[in-house]
Amino acid sequence: MQPLPTSSPVTWGEQEPRVPHVAVARVSRADFERRWGPPHWSSTQDDGVDPTVSWGWRADCGLLLTVSFVERTGAFHVTVREDELDHALAHLDWWRGEVVWRFDEATPRLRDGWAVYRQDDTGNVHDVCVMRNRAHAECLAHRLESRAHKQWYSVEARGTAATRRGL
Missing domain, CATH: 3.30.310 (TATA-Binding Protein)
Structure with a gap:
């Protein structure tokens, strides 16, 4: 799987990320x-x-x-x-x-969202990161698993579930 489309770059404008380099x-x-x-x-x-x-x-x-x-x-x-x-x-x-x-070297990582985690061949489980977007977390897990040997990656919800007020 090609990680980025080399033949079709983004046309910038409204799509451009409005953030500093990270x-x-x-x-x-x-x-x-x-x-x-x-x-x-x-x-x-x-x-x-x-x-x-x-x-x-x-x-x-x-x-x-x-x-x-x-x-x-x-x-x-x-x-x-x-x-x-x-x-x-x-x-x-x-x-x-x-x-x-x-930018985030000394910053605590996200705790609520979609956790990408790794399990090695001895059964040890380690979190890689937590992301806000589930589809992007699943993409990252797939990319990591495609390069890993004797390890698998998965995604699960983390943090406090949203509650409905007034119930």
Whole structure:
């Protein structure tokens, strides 16, 4: 399964995530372009902003994300809704230490929502993350399971169930 559609980048406008970058990664730009193709757009204004090239996608599961390469720093910046960062990194196949900064490094993780959890071949269960969107949690579990050996991933509801007032 192709993690992101390389032949049909997102046309930005109202769809663009209106959030700051939430992670920084260091990978070879040449390797990134071999995998994902040429940038979808660039920003080379001489207005004090670093020249950047960017890619943008809407994954089959509905996830919207952008990745921008900042030439001055040689780093990739990931822009996605904060609660979708783990999901975005799974689509990018960034598992092995490519990420050098995350906005949420010192922040407690979500506790209510859809938990993606892993069970290894000895029966040990470990939470990976909790997400607000069930379809995105299931997509992440599928992506993780497709690369794991002797492990399986699943999704379950977590947190306090909503109650109806006045009953």
